[in-house]
Amino acid sequence: MPIQFAYHPGNVAHSSAPEVDETMRAACRSLGIGLIDLPGATSCGAGILGQANRPLQATLNARTMSMAEDLGLDIITPCATTAATLYEDLNMLKSDLNMMGTVNATLEKTTGRTLEGTVRIRHLLQVLVEDIGLEAFSKKVKNPIRSKLAPYYGPNLQQEGLIGGDDVFDPWYLESIIESSGGTPVRYPSRTSSAGTPGLFSEEQTVLRQSATILSEAKAGGAKMLISACTLSHGVLDIYQGKASRSTGLNTNVPVVHLSEYVAFVTGNFPKRLAMLKTRLAVIGD
């Protein structure tokens, strides 16, 4: 019987990053993970809504999490920002009973729901390593990408307690996924640094410098491709890498894929896209 989760695709998988949602579903099918959609789930706010009104963001997320509790399922998401935001709001409510009471009062008045706080938030990476297991995952690998690959965590997955048994100081889950699927992980300093994505609109120059550092360090380590566990950072590191290179003079030209894409490809999905990706790996770069 497959393991099941309530599925939150993240903030932009419905729009600017449709490939994340698409490959997430395929990858989970291959790995025996059942995804139950939450059609009423809202954007997690990504910490941006919280800048305007923290209780508002917490209440909206309490609504989403209560939907998963109704199903008796934990939430899975491929987006590091969504995982961290939901986790942070859930923990805040569980540790501040006054806040929990206030949020539940609003929630009950407006939706008839309440949050108990029993739901758990799981990122795809954690489910792969802890629920599926590296050995089982490696047996599902059909199209290994035997290349030097740079894992990118971003700062959100380095929250204490969010990513299960991974070491928040020196994470290795992504590296183990890469190793289990035939690749060689590249160790580079900025693999857990922020790409600055939330500030892209307002502090573009700073974000370009941050992104360029991550990409250039991964390249300097010999990486042929970067695998991101964060949907938002994936977008910036991918689309803005040319602009980042021109802005900083650093060598940033490297393909960037999301973890869900990578897992879907190596488990035998989208063979044509994988062929295109391998062609890019052979073409792009120094």
Next chain:
Amino acid sequence: MRAGVVTMSEGLPLLILFGSQSGNSEDLAVTASKLSSKYGLTPISKGMDEITLADISSNQRILIFCSTWGEGEMPDNAEDLWQAASSDAAPSLEGCHFAVCGLGDTSYDLFCQSGKDWDSWFEKQGANRLVARLDCDVEYEDPAAAFTLEALSKFAAVNSSGVFEEDKVGVPSSEPELETLEESASDTSAPPADSGDLGAFLSAGDRTLNVFFGSQSGNSEELAAKLAKNASQYGMEGVVHDMDGFDINSMASMKRVAIVCSTWGEGEMPDNAEALWQAAASDDAPRMDGMSFSVLALGDTSYELFCQSGKDWDKRLEELGANRVVNRVDCDVDYEAPAAIWAEEALTMLSATDDSGNLHEELIDAIRDLVSGGVSAAEGEDGFTLPDLSAGEVEVQLSVFRYDPHERTSGTDTWLCSLNGHTTLLGALRSIQRTHDGSLCFTDGAPHDPCTALLVNGRVTLPGSTRIDRLSNGRPGPVMLTIEPLPGYDVLRDLCVDFDGLLKKREIASIWHVSRTREAVKSEQGIAIGPMEPFKAAELHSMSNHAGPQVIHSCSDAVAYADSYLGPSVCLDLWVRRCDPRTSDKRISAIDATLAGADTILAETDMAPFGRQPLAGRDIQAALSSARTRALEVNGFNGRHGKHVWWYAWTLKSSGKVNDTVLYRQVLGPLGLLSNLSSGVTARMVTGFTRTGGKMVNDILALVAPPAGLGKMPRQFNKRVDKHHEVVSIFNSLDRRF
């Protein structure tokens, strides 16, 4: 006197030094130490990194085992002592006797060079070479064993005045054979006695150690107090007794006795010891058969009857039937080092002696391990078990950032080393600097000094309070540590940074406090004082209780890339002032204006890094988020940052999902979109150059009106989430601005 031990000379301390890289020299030193007692010697074995030149100069008998490393270099633990020995200030060693055993490998050009160096040095300093130096090849066991036996027998023939008496060179009654030496060496690798057995022994019966002092100038009293204090480490309760007025019969009933006694004038007892000595020396003195004892004698070799009082006590107690567990040590005016050696040995032996006066030799090593921290735990005074903070060795790969300001070059140096798990990161850096690369530059300081902070695997860390084993991620193989200087500062050299920039930013932001005029009770000095609401006080405290502004500044991932950004620590200080009810209204307005500026909290690109940094934490992250909320309100959600937040909330309310097309259009505006078009961002999205999926029609549609988007071209219109009215209702309940 202990049964079966032939005493060649009484009170003969022997210092055994080892300079060891792989442990062979240390093994030989341990073996020699075990055999020493059979020659009537009282050994103390020390690594060369545990001793100073002053300690050496205060010893008359010194046995050295030293290996050679690399191209004729000293082993790591001998390097510092050798450097000190090579200086002009090296002491004279006249009257000292020594023997050197060098370990090496003939396949190297400079065979046993370290041993040769030490041998020459001792001779140069005036010491007497008692045994010709032995240079051992890789098969060192047999020659080293023979050398050790010869050296010990000769050291035993050096009398307490430092004179070598050749006619007294001899062998112990049960001469150890070479096999015994090997057994002894192998014993060193055996595990210590079971800690449970030791614990039972150390808690059974009377564990009192009675320390008597006969003192004229106070030195003996001081040493006695120290000895009694240290007794607790050996599982004994130390009790100090002034000899003055003490009843000899009470003394006779004691099980463990240590005597520290000076000599006065021409071999006389100190004043406070005179009466007790008369009682002990009398024919009516009681027998002391069940007593175990040792004597430390203080004196001055310039007097004819050197340490006579101590000798008298030592002899008399033996005559009365007491058992000497450690030979007497006679100290000259520089008494500290030999007294420390005697104390360590006496405490160990007296601790290993039971109520019946039997010495349990099998527990001696376990007791030494206990004192050195090798046993898992010790009982605390109030009954709870103290945790064992020591840890075994771990393999560590340290990749350290290097920067040379003169050459303007940077890079990374990597060391693979084996360290005790409880070693702090700062300790590891110190060790590398001391033993491998003296040019390595880092800021040293107290464990919680924020100026020592470093970036370790992306985390801001105080290296003086961070253990190496706490940095392990539990994976097989070495602990991998990437160590970099604190981000956000100019690097001076290697890991040292310049905090001057932060100080200037703090000055620019005027973070100081300006109080409002308050209606309150006034102190006698006319200063208004009054209570603060506990909740408010706790809030202010939680925001101010952090590792230091230098550390908070580096917890931002953006600060290193935004030159004009004042940084989070300045913003935090401003916010704390802003929240302080004592701050004047005028000052609050000024702070609001500063916070709403482009170079303060709105310049922070991502708040997530603060939550992950243990030295900042959630409270600091929440405080900075509150400061940002206030800045947005002051700006009326204008500017790109304000618009981003406002339109994010607006689209979320409209559909339950964020609409990045709207965000791009509303936040960047036509010029921003044009910039993306010309910079290739838009083209990169449309051509699908880097993408692996998505429908091209969406991109083209978005390009027409409204154009552009984050990442792949977004769909223009969001489908509303189920029960969207609930979302609207929540918005309307909590925030009607959007």
